Amino acid sequence: MSPSPTRAPEDTPERGRGQIVLGSVGTTPTPTGARAAQLVHIYRLSDPMLSELGLEALLNELLDRSKEALDADTAAILILDENGKELVARAARGLEEEVEQGVRIPVGGGFAGRIAAERVPIFIADVNHADILNPILREKGVRSLLGAPMIVEGRVIGVIHVGTLVPRVFDNNDAALLQLAAMRAGPAIERARLFDALDHEHRSAVALQRSLLPERLPDVAGLDVAARYLPSIDEVGGDWYDVIELPGGFVGLAIGDVAGHGVRAAALMGQLRTGLRAYALEGQPPGETLKRLDRLLQSIRGRGMATAAYALFSLETGELRIASAGHPPPVIIGADGEARLMELAAAPPLGTLPFPAHHEHETALAPGETILMYTDGLIERRGESLTAGLERLCAAASVLASAEEICQRVMDDLVPALGASDDVAMVALRNAPVEPDMRLRLPADPRVLSQIRQMLRRWLHTKGARAEEIAALTLACGEACANAIEHAYAPGGASFELEAVHSSGVVTLAVRDNGSWRTPRGQHRGRGLQMIEATVDEVDVRATSDGTEILMRRRLAS
Amino acid sequence: MMLPLADIGFESDGDVVVASVRGEVDMSNAGEIGEAIGRRVSNETHSLVIDLTSCEYLDSAGIHILYELQDRLRNRGQDIRVVVPTGAMIAEALRLADVPRAIGSAETVEAALVSLRE
Numbered sequence: 001m002s003p004s005p006t007r008a009p010e011d012t013p014e015r016g017r018g019q020i021v022l023g024s025v026g027t028t029p030t031p032t033g034a035r036a037a038q039l040v041h042i043y044r045l046s047d048p049m050l051s052e053l054g055l056e057a058l059l060n061e062l063l064d065r066s067k068e069a070l071d072a073d074t075a076a077i078l079i080l081d082e083n084g085k086e087l088v089a090r091a092a093r094g095l096e097e098e099v100e101q102g103v104r105i106p107v108g109g110g111f112a113g114r115i116a117a118e119r120v121p122i123f124i125a126d127v128n129h130a131d132i133l134n135p136i137l138r139e140k141g142v143r144s145l146l147g148a149p150m151i152v153e154g155r156v157i158g159v160i161h162v163g164t165l166v167p168r169v170f171d172n173n174d175a176a177l178l179q180l181a182a183m184r185a186g187p188a189i190e191r192a193r194l195f196d197a198l199d200h201e202h203r204s205a206v207a208l209q210r211s212l213l214p215e216r217l218p219d220v221a222g223l224d225v226a227a228r229y230l231p232s233i234d235e236v237g238g239d240w241y242d243v244i245e246l247p248g249g250f251v252g253l254a255i256g257d258v259a260g261h262g263v264r265a266a267a268l269m270g271q272l273r274t275g276l277r278a279y280a281l282e283g284q285p286p287g288e289t290l291k292r293l294d295r296l297l298q299s300i301r302g303r304g305m306a307t308a309a310y311a312l313f314s315l316e317t318g319e320l321r322i323a324s325a326g327h328p329p330p331v332i333i334g335a336d337g338e339a340r341l342m343e344l345a346a347a348p349p350l351g352t353l354p355f356p357a358h359h360e361h362e363t364a365l366a367p368g369e370t371i372l373m374y375t376d377g378l379i380e381r382r383g384e385s386l387t388a389g390l391e392r393l394c395a396a397a398s399v400l401a402s403a404e405e406i407c408q409r410v411m412d413d414l415v416p417a418l419g420a421s422d423d424v425a426m427v428a429l430r431n432a433p434v435e436p437d438m439r440l441r442l443p444a445d446p447r448v449l450s451q452i453r454q455m456l457r458r459w460l461h462t463k464g465a466r467a468e469e470i471a472a473l474t475l476a477c478g479e480a481c482a483n484a485i486e487h488a489y490a491p492g493g494a495s496f497e498l499e500a501v502h503s504s505g506v507v508t509l510a511v512r513d514n515g516s517w518r519t520p521r522g523q524h525r526g527r528g529l530q531m532i533e534a535t536v537d538e539v540d541v542r543a544t545s546d547g548t549e550i551l552m553r554r555r556l557a558s
Numbered sequence: 559m560m561l562p563l564a565d566i567g568f569e570s571d572g573d574v575v576v577a578s579v580r581g582e583v584d585m586s587n588a589g590e591i592g593e594a595i596g597r598r599v600s601n602e603t604h605s606l607v608i609d610l611t612s613c614e615y616l617d618s619a620g621i622h623i624l625y626e627l628q629d630r631l632r633n634r635g636q637d638i639r640v641v642v643p644t645g646a647m648i649a650e651a652l653r654l655a656d657v658p659r660a661i662g663s664a665e666t667v668e669a670a671l672v673s674l675r676e
């Protein structure tokens with residue numbers, strides 16, 4: 001038995017990177033039939049059809065064909081782990097335990113380790129007389145081994161080897177066939193690994209992005225909001241939107257775009273969204289909110305740059321205050337369905353200037369009007385001017401529809417079917433139209449009271465009521481509704497009706513329930529009716545066939 | 559997400575507890591607001607100031623808790639003041655319920671503290 005292993009002499013003419021041929025085993029004269037058989041094996045190992053297989057199937061198929069071509073009993077592929085110090089079994093035929101047990105071989109040690117370290121094919125004639133680290137080879141009774149490195153772009157990425165249960169000699173032709181398999185497997189493994197890494201990053205970034213955006217939008221009476229976020233085809237970005245329900249009948253509307261892409265941009269976006277929300281909840285007006293957000297951004301290590309806009313909307317009056325830091329102009333869609341851009345003074349993005357001032361613009365959304373805020377991914381298209389993008393946006397948004405329908409239409413018209421090259425965020429708020437008369441059937445639940453006040457204030461505002469008139473009528477209505485809710489304990493009283501009518505300068509409010517006016521209990525109860533009497537011109541409590549009706553009238557001053 | 563209709567801030571000035579109610583008070587939250595304020599008033603407290611400067615709505619359910627707190631404090635020999643600026647949206651509701659006369663009110667927290675120490 002020859003002292004093993006043997007290796008290729010330096011002067012082998014075929015020698016090249018990844019193409020090292022054993023020399024010392026000699027050149028066996030090849031009979032014509034055997035030559036034809038070898039051609040078949042070469043073809044089977046370079047079969048173009050293999051490219052269509054997924055990685056697992058490809059590796060298994062290559063191992064099967066290598067086994068067959070080399071008349072071997074076992075075949076295995078080990079790949080170099082991330083730190084490049086160990087080989088890990090990745091696929092095996094006849095040696096499945098190697099993969100199952102996750103066999104690891106140090107680079108430079110044992111049979112496979114030496115192939116990886118020395119980057120040459122190695123032949124071991126007799127395993128019993130060689131330095132073998134993998135116990136499974138001996139346990140399985142493998143006697144002879146032939147292995148070759150898998151080299152991609154000059155880097156060893158793994159080892160492929162075949163073994164026989166009876167001693168045999170592998171020659172140059174055998175080594176060449178095995179190298180063919182190695183050349184086939186190497187790039188496939190590398191590509192899959194790269195793809196996995198990218199795919200994993202993309203998927204986790206998208207998940208992160210999603211988790212940082214609002215789960216659902218607030219459900220506020222009189223408000224119609226909708227939003228969209230669409231990651232770009234290949235990378236997440238730092239776009240965000242937010243709808244913030246605020247005390248006192250206000251709603252905050254935010255949009256922003258952190259420069260850059262990937263997990264870092266998404267993470268910074270999360271910080272900025274939370275920051276903006278916190279300042280907004282503290283009751284800061286838009287200009288101050290952006291100023292604080294700017295300071296927050298400047299305090300973050302390795303900070304970036306971002307554009308943002310924040311609008312504060314009054315549900316009662318429709319007033320809208322907005323501040324922008326380098327963000328694209330919002331679109332206002334009138335009650336006639338015409339979209340136009342809102343002119344905002346130019347202001348630097350967040351994170352760019354030491355002492356920025358964020359000017360506030362004031363406007364109002366009449367009932368039926370909509371504000372649409374978006375990020376530049378929506379309007380930017382390669383080879384097209386920004387103006388053209390804005391024109392397309394206005395054309396798409398020119399529609400008399402709900403916030404949801406507007407968002408959908410804009411997405412359909414502006415985002416290519418295959419997805420955008422930049423991420424896109426969009427949020428629309430529509431001041432819902434106010435009906436001339438208000439008729440509501442409401443559940444007898446104390447929690448509806450604040451919504452009733454909200455809706456009544458909006459409705460009264462459109463009738464030209466003054467602040468003190470709105471306060472007085474809201475109080476009267478609240479007392480009457482609270483009484484109706486208390487009646488819910490009576491049979492059939494699970495809901496009640498509210499009607500508001502404005503005619504000849506007089507507001508008439510009617511609250512109807514299925515119970516009888518509650519007899520006041522206790523020393524301090526019974527104040528409700530007294531409050532109603534004092535705040536309206538006329539009040540009438542009457543029993544109807546199936547309950548109680550409270551009618552309240554007040555003439556408006558204007 | 560449902561934003562709370564109101565929130566309460568507490569401060570102490572010596573043995574006087576100042577409870578500031580911000581937001582709106584109706585039958586959906588009056589009970590818990592009354593309880594929260596009641597819990598902060600210990601036996602050692604001399605008196606209570608309820609600051610309604612930033613209270614934007616208060617109906618009979620809210621007024622009811624003011625009277626309830628007054629009953630409770632009076633029984634222990636403690637005093638109570640309500641702070642409401644003239645012209646505030648809720649000033650009219652308080653006036654209708656006789657709060658300024660029956661409980662005692664002031665325009666500012668400072669004025670309420672002074673009147674409690676007189």
